[in-house]
Every structure is written in C-alpha cells, then in structure tokens.
Amino acid sequence: MNTLPSRYWSRHDDFQGLWTSLQQQARQPLSIAALFEDPDRLNRFVAEGAGLELDFSKTPVTPEILGLLIRLAESAGLRDAREALFGGKAVNHTEGRPALHTLLRAPEGEPVMVNGQDARSEVRKALNKMETFVRALHAGELRGATGQPIRDVVSIGIGGSFLGPKVAVDALRPRWVEQVRVHFVSNVDGNDLYWTLKDLDPATTLFIIQSKSFSTQETLLNARSALDWLAQAGIRGQEISRHLAGVTANVDKALAFGLPESAIFPMWDWVGGRYSLWSAIGLPIACQVGMACFRELLDGARAMDQHFLEADSARNLPVLLGMLGVWYQNFLGYESEAVIPYDQTLADLTAHLQQLDMESNGKSVDRDGRPVSMPTGAILWGGPGTNGQHAYHQLIHQGTRRIAVNFILARRPVHPLAHHHDYLVSNCLAQAQALMVGRSLEEAGTPHRVIPGNRPSHLIVMPQLDARHLGALIALYEHKVFVQALTWDINAFDQWGVELGKELSDRLLPALTGAQAAEGLDPSTARQVERYLRARS
Template structure:
C-alpha cells in the first residue's frame, strides 16, 4: 500500500505546491512557441475518442508530479478494487459495479460470493424481447393499436442518463416511436406531455428502485389516473404500464404484471444506471443492437481505464488535471462545451455525475477534508454559449477550465455548416489559450483607422488575458459506441478524482436530507394550521404559500 496519511502532507502534494509556485505565472503561448511537438506530447486515444490536453497549464514535469501523486494515493489498486466488486461504497456497504452491466468480456464478477453476470445477461435478453414486441407491434395497447409514444417516469439518474443518450442518439431513433421523459414534480411538465398523447397508444415505464420515490410515484399515479379517466380500465393497466424496480410487490399492486418488471440492483447507483434496464426507453428508441453498441463503447473505455498505465490512461489524466486546477490554482468550476446539437444534454448529466459524486467534505473514513473537492459543473451547447457565457471565460476575473467536445462529422451535413461549427470550436479554445495583449489591441485598433490616442483609451477593454486551459475531446461521429465510451470516460474521470481525494464518490447523503425535510414541509403546506418547528424563514414562506393560495 502507498501513502495513507493526509493528502496535503504527502510528498507528491508538497512537490506539486513547489512546482506550482515556479510555473503558475508562465503563459501557455510561450510553451507552444518553444515546443512544436507539444500537441503530440499531450494527446491520448482510447475507445474511439481522442483527447488533446496540450492547452493546459502543464509541463512534462507537471504530469510526472501528478502521476506521482496518483501512485502515492494507490490509484491503480483503488481502480482494481472497483472492478473487482470490493465494497468501495463504505457508507452504504456496497460495491459500485455499474461496469458489470456492460461487461462484454468473459470475467466473472462476484457479489457476496455469487457471479452476477448471468442475471445481467438475462436482463438484457428480456429487454431485447420487450423491444422486439413493441417495435414490431406484437405488443399493442388496449384498443389493439400499436404504440406511438413511450413516457419514461423517473428522476435523477433514472432521467438524466437516459435522456442524454436518447438525445445524443436521435439519428438512430425508430421514427414510429416518440420518447418522452417525465421527471420534475411540476403540474406544468406533466400537463405539457400528456396533452399531446393518446392513452390508447401510450406506454409508460416507471423507473424507481424502491417504487416509492416521491416525485416518480406522484407522476406515475397522475399518469395512471389520466389513463383511467380517458378510456382505459384497471384491467388494461398491465398493457400500458411497465416498471424498472426492485420492489415487485408495490409495482404489481400498482397494476403492472410481474413479467413486465425489470430488476435494479443495490450495487448500481442511480447516476450510473443508464446501462441497466433504466436504459429501456433508450433501447426502445434506438433498437437493442444499437443499445448493445452503446454498452460496447462503455466496455472499451472500462477496459482502457482498468488496464492502461496511468500515464496513458485518459480518465486518469483528466482526473489529475482537475486536481491540478482545483487544489493548486483554486479553481471552483469546470465548463462542459459540446459542439454537437445531439449532445446538448451532456452538461446536465455531468452535473449530477460529478457534483453528486464528489461534492463531499469528509474522507472515506469520516475525517474532514482540508482541501477542496468537486468543482461546480456547468456549460452549454455549441456557438450558443459563445454569445452568452463565453465572455466570462475569456475576460472574467477567475478562470474555469473547459472541455470542448466535438464530432468531426455531422449526421446532417448541410452546405459548410459543420466546418463552420468546428471552426468555432477550435477558435474558442485557441482564443482562450492565446488571448490578446494591450499592445496587440492598440495595434489592431490603429490598423482599423482609429487614432493612437483613441486606441489607447479603448484598448484595455479589449485585452483578453488568455492562458486559460481547455481539453478538446474529438471523434469521427456520435455513434452509439462513441457515445457509450464518452459517458464512461466521464464516469471514470469522476471516480478517479474521488479516489485521489479519498472521498466516497458513490453515496449522496446530502440528497437524502433534502428528501426527508421535503416530506415535513409538504405536510405543513397541506395543513391549514400555522407552521411550527421550522426556522423563521421556512415558517414565513409556508405562511406565504397559504396566503397566496387563497388569493386565486
């Protein structure tokens, strides 16, 4: 075993602090001028993806020191423990085995002495049969019409991952099926979905491990009542409602046939559940063969993460760069910038994946950390962001490292649209790197016809510091296999960062507290008596709710 004391007291950490003090003021422009091979030096390929990380505030010495930190923190052993099914989620006494869901190898994976691979493969086979029946019109609604719409009811990981993959793979959808995702507990959301649907041709998939998640169950019951109010009967429910849940008793009481209930397992966290039967709406949309290709892409990234040396390991390199910025530069946010309309849901998925995983302030053994952990994840799609928040990226008082994500080919080639899109992506990362000095701004303004005096007044407003880091992830096209590899890459990057910070990336107790308090607040909102037992602000807001409800 390696170093087991406080992270900040490790030899590698102290070496990195000293190294940071020497290079933190250096400009990446100079490093590119000095080294014509920098692009080749800081580039990796894995599972169909290529990572250019040359536009980072690093030297080869930086990477060597970061890799030393990874070895001191026993990162290879921790990665192995995850894949071997050890109980790495200690606060919940569980392994984290989402990788088993896409295991195309012949390795047995054991949980409590039992090989879980046969049950996983059987579930995929059941998903295949289910998809075949729906897509071939063998399973129809209560009026014998084929299904035209599928509504997936879930929240958190049961919503964000499938929604991302569904959007990313829209070119592969069966045009006969429309997929809708219902998550938010908001009357406007469910109303806008249901008013466009015909209950006779709509299939519902309820996604809840416990079959008791407040938001999911509320939406599910509303959909059930809508179905009954618009022509369906209790006996017809089994034709229109299915579930992904471990609570078979509650799902059957709802009206779902047991053969239409797909399993969920404790060793799969919600934000990693896309690869399980939670991905059923996606499989219906794109077909089981494309769904298997998604799994295969994730498996290829799994094998890369599991076996590649640290210095050539894409998720590890990305994790180390994150530690470098968060813990040594004091950065507190990271931007995800996909230049692909179909990947527009990626920032939202990665918000949950990263912030729910590494938004922690104690180590695995319960000790309070004395260093920063997960950053705020944010972002937006393509050139839209350039006309919105990129201003802060270029000229703000603090910097946010960026991941530019870009397919080199479009599913919908029109004129030179895609070349223009790629040019915007490349020019943004170039501008973040290079910036513009005051002298350059003055020269540019004078060349445009402005007097030197006027130029000197305006120039400070046009100065862009540059030296702002970014990664560029690129690939030939957004295929199912590539999308699977991309999502798995970020899963492993987040896990590796958690391992480096010695936090549990697989629990989310902060989320649980909000759920418990929400139930108490709901009771007070539905009561006509004055609230009691809350803080003054919450009491006041509950009273305001009561007051304003009476006004309408």
C-alpha cells in the same frame, strides 16, 4: 502505509511529498503559448483511447508537472482502487456495496458473486428481457387496452433515471426508429407531465416508471397522475397494466402499484443511479433506437473500461482528465469547470455530467469520516456551442474567475449540412485558441478589448458522434470522477447530502396542503407556508 480494515487501497508514503512538490510547481507562472516551443509537446500532450482523442496541450502543464500528477494518482492507490472497483469490492463503504456499473457493459466471463447471486448472469438475463420487450414494441405487438399498438413511451424518473437516458436518446437521433417516440418526465412540477401528455393518445401510450426503491417522491407523484390520465380516458382496472412497465429493485412495490410482472425490469443496489443508464434504466434508449444500437453504446463504454484498466497512466484518458482537474482546482485555485459540447444533440450532456460529478464528489469528509483537508468536487456547468459564445463565453475570456474548459467535438457530422459543420468546428477551435493566445493591449488598442489569454482548455475529439463514441465519452467521465475521488480520499458512490431536503419536504407537505398545522419551522419558512396557504385557498 495506513491500511484500515475497511479499505481495499491506501495512500503510499510519498503522497504528501508529491503534493508538496506540486504546490511548489504551482507557484511558478507558466505561459501556455510558450510551452509549444517544445517540438515534442503534441506527442506528449495528446492521448487516445476507445476512439476518443484528448488534446490537453493548451494547458499550464509541463512534462515535469504531468509526471508529478501521474505519480500522485498512483501514490493515492490507483492500481488497487481500480482493481477493487472492477472486482466487485465494496468500494461504496458507507453503504457496504460494490459499484459495479462496469459489469453492466462487461464481456462474458467468470461469475461475479454479489449477495449470493451471480451478478453477471443477472445482467445478461436483464438484457435479454429488454431485447424481447423492445422487439415486441417495434413489431407493434405491445398493445394497449383498446388493442391499438403502443406508439408513445413516456419514461417517468428523475436524477440518474432521467438524465443519462435522455442524453443518449437525444444524441442518437439518427438511429431513432419510426414506430415509437420516447418522451421523458422528471420534474414534480406539473408543467412537465401536463405538457408532455397534452398531445398524446392514452390508448397508444405506455409509461415506464423508473425508481430503484419505487418510493421516489417525484416519480411516484407523476406516476399516479399518469394513472389518473389513463383513467380519465376510460382505461381502468386490470387494463391499466397494459400501459405500464417499470425498472426497480423493489418488485413487490411495483406489483402493488399495478405493474405487470412481465414488464418489470431489474435494478440492483450495486449500481448507483447516476451510473445506471447501462442497465434496464436505459430501456427508454432501447425503445427509441433499438437493442442493437443500445448494445453499441455498451460496447463503447466497455472499450473505455478496458482503456482505463490497461493503458499506461501517462496515456490514460480518465487518469489524465481527472488529474488535470486536480491540478487546476487544488493547486492553481480554479473555481469551476465548463463542459462545452459543440454538438446540439449533446445539449443535455452537461446536466448529466453535473449529477455524475457533483453528486459523486461533493463530499466534505474522507473515507474515514474525517473532514477533508482540501477542496473536493468540481462546480461543473456549461452547454452547447456555439450558443454559449453568445452567453457565458464573455466571462470565460475576460472575467476574473478561473475556469477550466472542456470542449467536445466530432470531426464528421451525422447530418447532411456539411457547411454548417465547417462553421461549427471553426468556432470550437477558435475558442480554444482565443483562450490560450488572448489579445494584448497593443493589439486591442483599448483596455476593454484586451483578452488576457493563457487560459486552459482540453479538446475531446471523436470521429463521429455515434453510440460507441457516446458510450466511451460518458464512461470517460465516470472514471475521471473515480480518479479524482481516489485522490481526495472520498467516497464517490454515496449521496447522503440529498437526504435531509427529502425528509424536510415530507414534513412540510402536510402543512402546505392544510392537512395539519405547521410546527417547528424557522420564521422565514413559516411565513412562506402561510403565504402559500393564503394563495392556495
């Protein structure tokens, strides 16, 4: 074993041998339908955890292949890596930080010391502060400059400060309180802010500014424009602070911006943005559904954490989902992964999982800084069923691309239109069946009606979409990403690839506003700057 000083885990000596065995298995074509001749297949290829069921029986995976995949994960250092993650070790080695998002939903326990502070105690205090704030908001005690109660909360943030909270707010619509409506603004495009604010009353609107560094370009531009909107309504000076709250690790910058200290909630550098909805970044969720519901969301994620820690690898949902993805991508040559929730309230789930997966595992060097020797990261896409059936399902069924599909389904609806749910479920199950069985030329009659079939899908099923099951679902994908990063020996918790674009944008902005001449640009970019200035004048 090659153990480096900066590592808390390492690959075992048998890793390469297991990889080679899987390559040999991948050369043998399999019929998914024929695998069901094994009467025990459903017992082996359906697993449960934290209230979720993962049916991966419709996959080109035999018991032998599954065993090799599990052993590969364990050989990659799964046990030690998992302990390091939950134990607060600096698993984000390029930034020298832990990735303690699991602590945000952990039960009470022993102190966890990070940078000389008890992180567990800090989390508890933040939750209590959120509780006080949300209770006052719902009681009508948070009042704006005119003395009227706050009725609209606008969350300004981008990336992890936006995607996760919006998914949760949309999915938990049955739990919305009547007193408040939460809105989200993320894009620097003025359309986002303008149309969100157009029908709101400045006197009853509160802005939550979400930025760990309090220097995010898009967020601060939107926040400054929000201040201008308040000022145009006559809300200026100290009165503006009654319309502001924030979540940040940079309290000094937030105070300088005008946020009241009593409405600044903490963020820590040991929580990555895409893993942060469980923290005070989830304040918009709590504003819309209440703290009791927010704590249920944490409970569901905690249940998945416990499952990930304790379940046998062969029945462990994050391990299974992660290693199935490795099988498709690294051994069968699949090019992308579709996530298709058959629930309209989860319409934005795929966007959140895109960031979670692609920002985490879109890496080209390993943990030692060497070029990786295998494809990493999934191209993840999708959208809600049944809408996708009238859009991209055509390519999934008859196209030449290899795509692994994850269907997500709740057995019971949260609305009273039960017959609609019957149709929804029948469509979801039919899609999974059609991907597997296809339609032969003999059955179809003409070549253009042939559906090849033998295409894999997983079905993630929950009893009902509620806060606990949503928390478990999102945590499942968080840990799935970690398992894959471990297998590929990459760091899932940094995102250096996004920095260059930010730097170049900062350099370009003065040229686009006419403040200074554009210099050092490639000919194509220089031409676009020139044309933009001409149109702007």
